[in-house]
Amino acid sequence: MNVSFILILLLFGTFATYLAGDKFAKTVALFFSLASVAGSIFILNQHNAGIDESFMINWISNPNIYIALKVDGLSLAMLLLTTVLTSLILFSSFGNNYNNSKSFYALVLFMSFAMVGTFLSADAFLYYIFWELALIPIYFIALIWGNGDADERKRAIVKFFIYTLAGSLFMLVAFIYLFQKAGSLLIGDLYAIRLTENEQFWIFAAFFLAYAIKIPIFPFHTWQANTYQMSPSVGTMLLSGIMLKMGLYSVIRWQLPIAPLAAKTYMDIFILLSVIGVVYGSIVALKQRNLKKLLAYSSLAHVGLIAAGAYSLSFDGLRGAVLQMIAHGFVVVGLFFAAEIIERRFQTQEISEMGGIRIQDNKFASMFMIVMLASVALPSTFNFIGEFTLLYSLYNVNIWFAVIAGTTIILGAVYMLKMFQHVMLGEQTDKVFKGITIQESVVFVIIIAVLLFFGLYPKPINDLITPALQDIVTKINKL
Template identity: 60%
Template structure:
């Protein structure tokens, strides 16, 4: 068996979902996503047992392109994140009644397949195709099923699409240039290229532009908050939980190994920009009254810390970044799901119009508090492990990096607890129904995974360590 079966299941599931009609669409999409996750777990077991799940099929001869997918610990971790979150994201959509459900759920599955392909691709051209395909479903999801004024939403989503697509073109140019140097897009062949310092600098900057927009890193972040707020919550979960991880993953897999000397030369600049994003995102979060924008800017702050750790070029930074990518993906999906539950009852995202929910819905408030504490990296939660490693990696580079970036812990705790206080506590202003069975299951799974890997992170560390060490050796 090869890893392509997972992509096939998602794509076939998307087609079947679309033609099944609106009544069955959500259920078929959920079953497809669960099947894809089950196959991912099988692939993990096979990989750990030494089985070969790679794909390498000739596609084009001129230029020489193979449909190549590669499974290692790093790509497997990201595949499990993608296929593990898809069922939760699809199930979260049950809170909302969508017009033309067959279309939105089939688009979600197509996007899931494209994101999984991005994490697995071992050929630069195939990787670029998956990278761009992932952008198309979220464009239509946000445009058609988004929030707010239709014309304003159209402008916001169009800006997001053009911004990210334009940045990706520079990455494509970089791949074309690398192909002219080695005659192949295969990642192992690209790793062996001997590039001059000038060539590496141009390659580094071309990749950086694409990834800095996708992550995003300040000052390339201007699309993020408005897109998150205008997209439906199910789309925001896809963007924040999985899609932004494509940029972070690609920094490790593609950018740094292909431009190691340039990366080392630009460490102070990139780490400084990333840390600015940490502080800037936290400050903007403090000013927000829209709860979706609170989460959008807090996410900007968190991914700024992840990016800073990546560009520290230390093993601790790599390990912390991957752990934080996984934990952030799980927790941010939980937070946006909580926001959607509140919206389904109150029909508002304005924090000032909430309050008194804890008295009426103790189960909901309790699970909300646990997810919130995980987001601020409380010890025994998954986020704490990654954040500790990231701050330690920055400490190894420059103690001031760690001190300044560490303020995200204080600011994060402040604005997240303040959000909880305003939305959950106080006197009840409107009736609020406690969680349904399906809503409880989604949040309990998220809380359970967060606490389990907060207490037992070693299996994930063991999974990703060989891949990260191999990439770090390539950089050094």
């Protein structure tokens, strides 16, 4: 079985979910998502046994374009993150009722299909198709099943769609130019191109516009908070847990190795923009009264740190970025799921209308506290491993980058603890918080288990990603 099986499975699952009808759609979607997890684990075992599960066939002869899928430790880590989180997100949604649920769950699986394709693609044209395909389902998920005023939601989602689509067009132009130089769009051939300093600058800038919007990096973040707030929780978790990782992954896989000289020349500028996002996101989060917006700006701060580490161009920076991408994926899904649970009971996202939940459900408060502490990088949690490695990489570039970026831990602790104190420990409102269900508890237990296990023993992931990252660092330093 090669890795194309995962894509076929998810695409077939999309159609099967839609044809299953509203009554069985969520069950069918969960079945296929769990099957994709099993397939991903099988591919991982094959990879560890030294069996290459990559896939390539000629798709279009003129121009020469391939359906090429690459399996290495980096793409496998992102494949596992996508399939596991998709399953968790789908399972977390079982407490909600959606109109036209067959379309809703089919779109979720189709989005997973597109994101998996983005992470596995080794041909730039195929990569670009998957990159754009991932935008379509989240647009409809957020627009049709989102929250808040319909007109305001439409403005926020259309802004998100236009922003990300416009940025992607610059990347497409860059790929067309690279094709003229190499005569191929296979990633290995693009790595081998010898570009001048001026060519690298424009290629790097084109990639940066696409990735900075998707991540997002300051000042290209303006779509994020409202889109996260207006989207249904499933959409928010897909965006924050997986989709933004497409941009971070692409920086490491495509941008840095293709234009390494530009990356080195302008490294300080891009690290600075990322670090500004860390501080900006943390400060704005302090002032938020809406729970989902607070978590959105918190996510902005954390991904800013990940981007800064990636742009440090060091092995430690890339390793820290990948570790933190995975850790952040689980934490942010846990946090937004907690916000969803509260909204189900209280019918509000406003922090001022919450309080005293611990008195009514101590179990939920305890699990929420563990995820919250992981988000502020408490030692022994997965996030601590990633953030420590990222700050160390920034320290090796410039101590002040590390000092300023480190504020994400301090300010993060302030706004997260303040939020937790009000929501969980504050004065009890007149609203009844019904205890969390077994299904909701299972989602939290899985997330907490991942955060604690890899916080204490990150070696399996570290061993998986190290060879691929060492290869990328070698390509970055080839000039």
